[in-house]
Amino acid sequence: MxxxxxxxxxxxxxxxxxxxxxxxxxxxxxxxxxxxxxxxxxxxxxxxxxxxxxxxxxxxxxxxxxxxxxxxxxxxxxxxxxxxxxxxxxxxxxxxxxxxxxxxxxxxxxxxxxxxxxxxxxxxxxxxxxxxxxxxxxxxxxxxxxxxxxxxxxxxxxxxxxxxxxxxxxxAISLAAQDILANMIGGFVIITEKPFTIGDWIVTPSIDGTVEEIAFRSTKVRTSADALVVVPNATLVKEPITNWSRMEKRQNSFDLTLTFETPQEKVETAVSQIDYLLKNDPKIDQESIMVKFNKYNENGYNIMVYYFTKTTAWGENLSINEKVNFKIMKLLRDESIELAVPTRALHVQAPKDIQEMMQESMKRGSDQ
Known part of the structure; x- marks a missing residue:
């Protein structure tokens, strides 16, 4: 063998x-x-x-x-x-x-x-x-x-x-995959221009949340409802993007309405004292403070309070704003200044025949 x-x-x-x-x-x-x-x-x-x-x-x-x-x-x-x-x-x-x-x-x-x-x-x-x-x-x-x-x-x-x-x-593949190519180009634009990075809070017409991942085809965003949204990059680059994480400070503004019975001196005192307490708070940006008696409301004198806190953290900003509100509350109480409560006066006019009947009834009562 x-x-x-x-x-x-x-x-x-x-x-x-x-x-x-x-x-x-x-x-x-x-x-x-x-x-x-x-x-x-x-x-x-x-x-x-x-x-x-x-x-x-x-x-x-x-x-x-x-x-x-x-x-x-x-x-x-x-x-x-x-x-x-x-x-x-x-x-x-x-x-x-x-x-x-x-x-x-x-x-x-x-x-x-x-x-x-x-x-x-x-x-x-x-x-x-x-x-x-x-x-x-x-x-x-x-x-x-x-x-x-x-x-x-x-x-x-x-x-x-x-x-x-x-x-x-x-x-042939490029013609059949135009959307993929558009997303890749969008990813390249995001990478080079850097309108946002991972961890940034962004708002666009299509999404509101925190960026978790940036890829060449899409960007993953975590919304406030804890949902993960995958947004094509081609969509993102076409929309206006607000990057709240890039702000250096946070805005706060509100209006105080004093009653019409408040004397002018007390209105001036309220404006000056609120301006003073804001300017002496180290956590508030001093260049942005505006406290003005700016207009007459239907129910009183309006004082505009406008300022920025130095923090960008939402929770810390709320705490600072709360302390400011408590200080203003104490100031108004110490100065015996009352805030106006929205009220409406309702005038009811009776029909003419009812008015005549009421007048005759009142006349008879006076004759007796």
Whole structure:
């Protein structure tokens, strides 16, 4: 039988040598990982930028597999009935080498690598910036595309038609995905112009809430009802955006109406005293204070109170406003100044015949 011819003493010796060579390269791989790679990491950590450390970490797994592939290649030279110079085998081997190199560069351009960390620090991008992940994905796509092209060429495949096909396919996809492209452009505008960042409270005609995530296609906003709304970026860039988190202070304004019975002197006192207590409050912005007797209401004299607190926190602003209200309440009580209560006087006029009857009745009563 033909398969029995394989188990000759010569073939078994060659098979043993091939297996031994392969196991030897596995041992080299173990030694490299445990000793040589650790030494390289220590040397790389001594550099000020840790650039070489990142390279070593990116290519660690590919190099480990390189020992396996190269060991397999050397072992095959002793393996019976296998031709090391076979064209297809060499093509596969070349493709594997390209794959391992691609794997290393793919790891190196990760968004958290030192390459993009340095760019992030130099350009001072915000924590929510998504340009770095986008650049990382774009570079990874380019690396994979180049590797795929080289591998296809290694198998004698004409990549010209393949690239042309990609161009036509890309055109068809772009026409069919105009909304996606519009959202991506909107995301790019949001990233570059930065009308808001993660954690900002924004208000638009379509949404009111806190920004939780900014992506290239959409932005996630948490509303006051704790609902998560995904808004397409193309919609956001077309709408006016009010970013309340960008304000440096909060506005407060209200009106006080004093009764018409209040003397002019007391009206002037109320205006001056309210202005004084606001100007002596360190939590109130001094440049924005306005206390004026500005108009006559239907039921009294109107005093406008307008000021800004130095805080942007809603709860703290409410507390400051509450303390101001209590101080004004005490001031008015101490000065015996009353606030006007909205009232309406209702005059009812009886019909003419009823008026005549009432007059005759009153006349009779007086005659008696």
């Amino acid at each position: 033909k398969w029995l011819e394989f188990f000759t003493s010569e073939n078994l010796i060659d098979l043993g040598i091939a297996i031994g060579i392969f196991l030897l390269f596995l041992l080299f791989r173990k030694i490299f990982t445990k000793y040589i790679f650790s030494l390289l990491l220590k040397l790389g950590n001594k550099s000020p930028t840790h650039f070489f450390t990142e390279i070593f970490m990116a290519f660690k797994k590919p190099v480990e597999w390189l020992f396996v592939v190269f060991g397999l290649y050397v072992a095959i030279s002793y393996f019976p009935h296998l031709n090391q110079g076979n064209a297809f085998f060499l093509q596969v081997l070349k493709s594997v080498y390209i794959f391992l190199i691609t794997w290393g560069f793919y790891n190196f351009v990760a968004s958290n690598s030192i390459l993009f960390t340095g760019i992030n620090k130099k350009l001072e991008f915000d924590k929510d910036n998504i340009i770095i992940p986008l650049l990382s994905k774009a570079l990874r796509f380019i690396i994979i595309a180049i590797a795929l092209t080289v591998i296809l060429q290694a198998f004698d495949y004409d990549v010209t038609g393949f690239v042309a096909g990609l161009g036509l396919g890309g055109l």
